[in-house]
Amino acid sequence: MTIIRQGSLFDIQELYNLEPTHRFEAIFSAIDIEPIFAVVTKKSRFGRPVELNYAAMIYSLVARLTERITFIKDLVKRLKNDMIFRLDCGFLVSDSVPSEAAYSRMVTIISESSILEEVNNALLQTAISEGFINDDTVAIDATHFEAKDQAPPKEEKPKTEPMKRGRKSKEEREQWLIEQAEREANLPLFEKKIEEQLDVPLEQLRTEVPQNPEWGVKKNSEGKNVFWYGYKAHLAVGTKSQYILQSLFSSGNLNDGKAAIPLLKGIHERVQLENLRYQTMDAGYDFEPIYEQIHRMGQQSVIAYNKRNEPEPEGVDKHFAPTCFREHSYRYDSFDPKYETLKFTRPKECKECPLANEGLCQKIYKVKITTDLRRYTAPARGSKTWKTIFKTRTAVERVNAYLKLYFQLNNVRYRTGKRAKVHFDLVTLVYNASKLAADRINALFSLQVAA
Template sequence: MTIIRQTSLFSIQELYDMEPTQKYDAIISAINLDNIYPKVIKKSRLGAPEELNYAAMIISTFVRYVERIPTIKDLIKRLHDDVAFKLNCGFLVSDSVPSEASYSRLVTKLEACNVLEIERDKVVLQAIAEGFIMDDTAAIDATHFEARDQAPPKEEKPKPEPKKRGRKSKEEREQWLKEQAETDADLPLYDRKIEAQLDVPIVELRAEVPQDPKWGVKKNSEGQNVFWFGYKGHLAVGTSSQYILQALFSSGSLNDGKAAIPLLKGIHERLQLPLRYQTMDAGYDYEPLYEQVHRMGQQSVIAYNKRNEGEPIGFDKHFAPTCFREHSYRYDSFDAKYETLKYTRPKECSDCPLADEGICQKVYKVKITTDLRRYTAPARGSQAWKKIFKRRTAVERVNAYLKEFFQLNNVRYRTGKRAKIHFDMVTLIYNASKLAADRINAQLNQQQVA
């Protein structure tokens, strides 16, 4: 009888249950500290003492997130009280423990550069090179977390003047449209409509993201509005590997849909993964997002948001054509060469007398480019579409991991720029932990084969 050997599934939780020395080595080895060290090392005789061990400071900052140590003050106390922990973080016995001010200066230097975000992308590229990321679908979603400080009191806005009733004349309307276009052109990038982002380079999109803490609102599972003061983390996650492919930090007031194009462009230009599908919930149902995915040569699997739109005549709620008796045609296949969906005659038409009279056609074809929002591949409502859309839960799972195990909702900084360092650190440590777990899995599987 053939013996089937079960493959090992070593998880992040099992990684965190390992001995500290092994755990720290596995996670930190996934990050290239040589790229971070030159950014924070002391270059002047002035300021912080020269005897500080900057490499160990970087490692201990990472370990703080691994061990879920809430504050820098608690980290310093642990370094003072636990010699073994101090050695595991890379300090020598003779090294003095850095002060809170020293760690604050370290964060300031990280704030001045973009090294953590760059290293996060490099960890993903390394995972791709080692064969751990072979996804064909990415899922995009946002999660909110509160700022450290309480929200300032809301300012009372002056009441706008009542609008004049009645239709504008042709001249008045043209003048109004001209004024609106001039006003929109002067707005910041993320205050304009989403389609303004389509032709903007990824570097500019990243640089213009608002990062100050703001009031945000989102509907919960019960349909009620939930308000918070703080930030949002926008993630694009591989649905199979569950790596964070791209991440974006923003103010809590930024609309989820306005963060999607920077994430999509980041995946396409920085990683160049052979993805086939991008899946999102109804909060991302905007035409420019379908256009961006189509430009990338991929397909959108996004929940449809009606927005008080009526169903078109001759089509069902999933935009599949209907026969004379209003039975829906069945989705058959997608022709990628001609970007065409093929529908076949409904089952109910097999014994319909109208079928033989040629009133209802046997096959119905439609190009997805006629309306990228309504016509997706696979077609909306089909079993294939539903199966791909279910993969979207991967990004929700990662959001939960970041909050429960990686302290995403434990922001200790007051400014948005420093809070971004916290977000970048959390997402970098998560990806490094995922790569470490995958490497251990690969070693276990090789040992089993041997």
């Protein structure tokens, strides 16, 4: 019997209104902690003590996020003073409560592996197999969150020697070009141009992402620059299911567009949704290599166009649809996936136009999207279908708000980027687990109603 999920019946807010014991049970059951337990379990008779309940410690870190406990010391205090909470986390009455140092050691061990990402990917596969993820559109966006450490003073740039006026000689220019090429070749991957990422394997891309806290800047709603010191969370979210399908943690100064290709490759290689057709993003991702990566995946781009002081194109309107002699826009009709061709039909205004009767205006225009992947998208820019798909991009903004409101994304309490990434990975894992728990409750409720 097919389970029909009714998303409006029960959501994450209602999950958090449950009694803590029931909420913990629902969320814990969605996470397979065995791989994490295998990483953190003591394997030697030397070093830290062995009497700690590591499985319960992992569950307590999850509970810390759901209960919005700010500090590890507050978590330890809660475990000591609240017997029910301690039992909910899986500790036995005879177990000793771990110290702050024990939690710190465990986080350090986890930071040396990618185990949280692997567990999250396994959780997504479970949600797909149970029918809760069946999206045809993914939305990608980034959000910033601050490091709790005091930002270092900005370093003054060293003074450079004044450039010599006048044109360089041929020999000087050739030498300068060689030096520029060598300098660019030696740059870290994420400081190079975005197109350099296209042929780099996914694992290498994720390994080379900068993760130390840095100064970032973004324009607010008033058009003013807002600065912060910390990190960025880059998310790829299913617009219907609202699961985080891929995530990337980076320094705060990384350009949003430079995180898109790792996210796209991660979706293509790790998630593999059969019905996935569209990738939607705002104008900050309007770069040709991103369109190229989406095209290589056999999907379509729905990305807002960023003019960047480009000259006005001739013979087309602002959405790059062809225009007639009187500059009326042709109407988008359909897309032929076999030949990757957009079809436009004659404007309504041309029905009574004498130029059309004289054969001066074409009835139909066809354009291959590969002519310019950035300008010609399927569905065509400005069409109703394009606008409808682009509106679903708000799903990723909603998830960003959930992570900050319910899951303490802003509450990073670690000094190094590697340990801060553990916090980020745990936040995304707990969010997906909460989403899966809510979906399972919905499915059970639907079965009960049907019975």
